[in-house]
Amino acid sequence: QVQLVESGGGLVQTGGSLRLSCAASGSRFSDYTMGWFRQAPGKEREFAAGISWSGTTYQADSVKGRFTISRDNAKNTVYLQMNSLKPEDTAVYYCAARRLLWVGVNEGDYGYWGQGTQVTVSS
Numbered sequence: 797q798v799q800l801v802e803s804g805g806g807l808v809q810t811g812g813s814l815r816l817s818c819a820a821s822g823s824r825f826s827d828y829t830m831g832w833f834r835q836a837p838g839k840e841r842e843f844a845a846g847i848s849w850s851g852t853t854y855q856a857d858s859v860k861g862r863f864t865i866s867r868d869n870a871k872n873t874v875y876l877q878m879n880s881l882k883p884e885d886t887a888v889y890y891c892a893a894r895r896l897l898w899v900g901v902n903e904g905d906y907g908y909w910g911q912g913t914q915v916t917v918s919s
Contacts, residue, residue, distance in 0.1 A: 798823040798908050800891045805913030808881055812917070816876040818891030818910055825872040829894050831906055832865060832876045834887035834915075841890065845876060846899030854899045859885075881917045888912040 804816040816832070831846035845855045845865040853865050864877040874891060892906035900906060 798825070798828060798893050800893060800908060800910035802889065802891045802910045802913040805889060805915045807916045807918065809918050810882060812881050813877070813879045814881065814915060816878070816889055816891075816913060816915070818874045818876075820872045820874070820893065825867075826869045827895055828908075829896055829899055830865075830867060830874040831892045831894070831899065831901075832863075832874075833890045833892055833903065833906075834885075835890070835912075836884075836887040839887075841903050843901040843903075844889070846901070847874060848897060848899055850897075852899065854901070856901070878915070881915075883917045883919045886915060886917050888914050 799822045801819045829848045832844045833841050834844050835841040847853045847865045862880045867874045890912045891910040893908040894906045
């Protein structure tokens with residue numbers, strides 16, 4: 797099993813940037829495809845970005861061109877660089893992992909989750 801811990805959330809103004817980190821432990825990180833999801837108040841959790849074990853990335857249309865996902869297998873960490881942030885990006889951001897080769901975009905595709913980190917974008 798893999799354990800996931802997110803960090804890097806906070807309060808930022810519209811147009812600002814944040815970088816989220818997700819540190820993994822307990823299993824070989826390079827075996828996992830990783831995803832970032834987010835959940836805004838009163839809304840369902842939604843896919844934001846994912847990266848396969850080989851480095852192939854996929855972003856939701858809502859964040860494409862603004863968010864970049866990357867991974868450092870030597871540090872057992874996946875990152876989400878968020879630029880040009882908007883108030884609608886405000887949410888709890890969750891890191892997720894799955895032991896399959898390709899990126900899944902549904903919550904049920906992932907078996908391992910972190911506790912989440914809050915991102916708040918002020919207008």
